[in-house]
Amino acid sequence: MTGFRRLAALMMAAFALFTMITACATRQPSPVPVVPDDPASAFPAKVSLPGGQPVTLLQQPKRIVSLSPSATETLYALGAGDQVVAVDQASNFPANAPRTELSSFNADAAAVAGKDPDLVIAPDNATQLAEGLKTVDVPVLLTPSAASLDDAYQQIQVIGQATGHGNQAGALVQKMRTEIADIVAATPKPPQPMTYFHEVSPDLYTATSRSFVGNVYSLFGMVNIADSAPGPFPQLSQEHVVQANPNLIFAADTKCCGVNAPAIAARPGWQSIDAVRRNHVVELDDDLAGRWGPRVVELVRAISEAAGKAQQG
Structure with a gap:
């Protein structure tokens, strides 16, 4: 009887060990917690991108105009969509973005200022527009074309800082890095x-x-x-x-x-x-x-x- 009990105990222990190993192998990694941003403490803020002029924001912008489709997609991905009051005609994603006839190629300062923005995000070739808006104290963040993924990550981080979503930007960049690395690693090498x-x-x-x-x-x-x-x-x-x-x-x-x-x-x-x-x-x-x-x-x-x-x- 004693031998049977010993055998039963060994089998139960082995089963428990197998269960633990299987659970560890199949458990999905926990998502990285995102600490909510505190816009009150994040401003005033000074942000800049390589080659561009620093932009000072005294408080979190509540009326953003985006003249860059890449920036528009980033704003909504960061949770700043409710701060966006107008986007350019090429910003077709997401579908609920407030598209207008504005264009970074030919928009004048008066047309953009008419949207009453407290932050404008535009391509770096919109220097004339930026100068015009400067005269009416509207800050303009000029974003150069990204040449690499690192450039894209940096722009996401800076847009997050400029809009009061710095923590969300950090989490988004980390998620993108992880997903891209996983996709590349899973692709067969010829x-x-x-x-x-x-x-x-x-x-x-x-x-x-x-x-x-x-x-x-x-x-x-x-x-x-x-x-x-x-x-x-x-x-x-x-x-x-x-x-x-x-x-x-x-x-x-x-x-x-x-x-x-x-x-x-x-x-x-x-x-x-x-x-x-x-x-x-x-x-x-x-x-x-x-x-x-x-x-x-x-x-x-x-x-x-x-x-x-x-x-x-």
Whole structure:
């Protein structure tokens, strides 16, 4: 009887140990807690981005005008959407953003000031607008085009600080870093680096590795067929693309210009390209490919899926 009890006790102990190990293996990591921001203590604040003038904000802005689609997406992702009173005509995400006819390319100070903003976020080429708004004491945060993921993360952090959402910005950046790292790590690595062509427009303007989107592709070790051309956004010839024979073609002009895989396959001479022959022409969302806000994670996922399929045949 004693031997039976000892055997039963050993079996129960082993089962308990197995249960503990299984639980540890399957337990999901707890989300990082976000400490609520305290705007009262965060202001006055001085924020700046590389190459830009510092912007001083005496209190949390309650009426924000965004003239940058990337900034608009960031504001809403940070929980600052209820502070946004107007966005430019190109800011089409999220759908409930208050779109107007304003544009960073031609908006004048009077039109923007008419929205009664206490903060304007605009691209860094809107210097004339910023000078005009300076005369009526409206602070303007100019945001340069991001050239890398680190640039995008920095802009999210600064926009968070400028709007009273610094803690949310830190949590969002950490979440993006983790998700992107997980996606890249889970993507199968090919024996040889795959080559790709990223199409910005049907007249074969493209993006090299020196651009933001090129920096994203580099996470996967891909070789850009345009990197021998000067600048971040050169125009290639038909001959260059055909001779380079990329393994993958990414069309980032589907919404603007109606380009799709059949249209690319119908181009003279392109039927011989490896990406066309193997049906590895990827139709991207133009907005995801052209912005550096929080949705860049979706772009990374799209590239990962395309890379995985290309390796399967």
